[in-house]
Amino acid sequence: MLGKIEHLGIAVKDLDAANQVYEKLLGSAAYKQEAVESEHVTTSFFKAGENKIELLAASNPESAIAKFIEKRGEGIHHVAFAVEDIVAELQRLEEEGFTILNKEPKRGADNKWVAFVHPKGTNGVLVELCQEIKE
Numbered sequence: 001m002l003g004k005i006e007h008l009g010i011a012v013k014d015l016d017a018a019n020q021v022y023e024k025l026l027g028s029a030a031y032k033q034e035a036v037e038s039e040h041v042t043t044s045f046f047k048a049g050e051n052k053i054e055l056l057a058a059s060n061p062e063s064a065i066a067k068f069i070e071k072r073g074e075g076i077h078h079v080a081f082a083v084e085d086i087v088a089e090l091q092r093l094e095e096e097g098f099t100i101l102n103k104e105p106k107r108g109a110d111n112k113w114v115a116f117v118h119p120k121g122t123n124g125v126l127v128e129l130c131q132e133i134k135e
């Protein structure tokens with residue numbers, strides 16, 4: 001089953017500027033900044049109590065973030081849920097009729113295996129599944 005909300009992904013045009021905004025808003029600096037080449041994004045992670053905020057900026061025009069911002073402007077891009085077993089969860093969701101965007105989990109940011117569910121099947125919300133990578 002899906003566990004807690006692992007992070008909220010927010011698409012931003014300028015990561016440095018957004019970092020300053022969220023540092024002021026949350027009262028603490030990002031604990032990590034990490035590029036994920038495969039997704040053509042650079043991310044910043046902030047703690048907000050028990051929750052996390054992930055700011056995402058496109059690192060090239062091919063990025064899903066670039067397309068999102070072009071079409072819809074900056075804002076909440078996705079909701080990520082923590083899962084214990086991402087493969088089993090993807091299987092379950094596919095059997096439930098959801099459209100899985102990457103059947104094979106891929107390496108995401110913040111030491112996670114990730115996969116995405118198409119927003120068309122989730123009332124317009126892009127859903128990400130995240131499983132902690134245990135080295």
Ligand SMILES: CC[C@H](C(=O)O)C(=O)SCCNC(=O)CCNC(=O)[C@H](O)C(C)(C)COP(=O)(O)OP(=O)(O)OC[C@H]1O[C@@H](n2cnc3c(N)ncnc32)[C@H](O)[C@@H]1OP(=O)(O)O
Binds near residue numbers: 078
């Ligand atoms: C992995 C690193 C990091 C992490 O946490 O570890 C990340 O979170 S990376 C995040 C960036 N990567 C992704 O988002 C990968 C999954 N996304 C995709 O495959 C695409 O963005 C997709 C399929 C959601 C949309 O693709 P595309 O933009 O090429 O298609 P359309 O523009 O035609 O969109 C189709 C339809 O979906 C609506 N849409 C697009 N993005 C979103 C969104 N983020 N939330 C809600 N809805 C979205 C779009 O508006 C279209 O709807 P329509 O009614 O036809 O306008």
Ligand SMILES: [Co+2]
Binds near residue numbers: 007009054078080
């Ligand atoms: Co994410």
